[in-house]
Amino acid sequence: MKEIIQYKLERVKIEEKDVLYRLLQYSLFEESLTDQNEMNNEAIFEYKYFDSYFKDNNREAYIIKEQETNKILGFAMVNQYMQKSKDGHSIAEFMIVPKYRRLKIGKRVAIELFNMHKGNWEVKPSYGSKSALLFWKSVVDE
Secondary structure: OOOOOOEEEEEOOHHHHHHHHHHHHHHHHHHOOOOOOOEOOOOOEOOOOHHHHHOOOOEEEEEEEEOOOOOEEEEEEEEOOOOOOOOOEEEEEEEEOHHHOOOOHHHHHHHHHHHHOOOOEEEOOOOOOHHHHHHHHHHHHO
């Protein structure tokens, strides 16, 4: 039986901006297998709205850490820019470090985010990623 890792969800502080950016780069790299992400000539996957997460009240970013050790387990980026509904929240980016996947951390974090922000939610899995689609389907079904 796999152990249950206790996590904490911490809002990203400005001094952790570079850590979030690196996590986002890992995620965009991974997604580039199935979507149209291309890195620029500096080997960076550009993310138009990144700085807005530190200026815009309608955007929030979280680092997921192991409770006891503070080891980084992943991150989540949430915003209030909806495509199908007038108001609510949307998962913009979400990643659990591969080593910690399949331990239900992602599902528990997603449900915690949904409970933190009651109301409408939109989730759009990474284009072409069957595993992302199955993950979000299992979260929503639960």
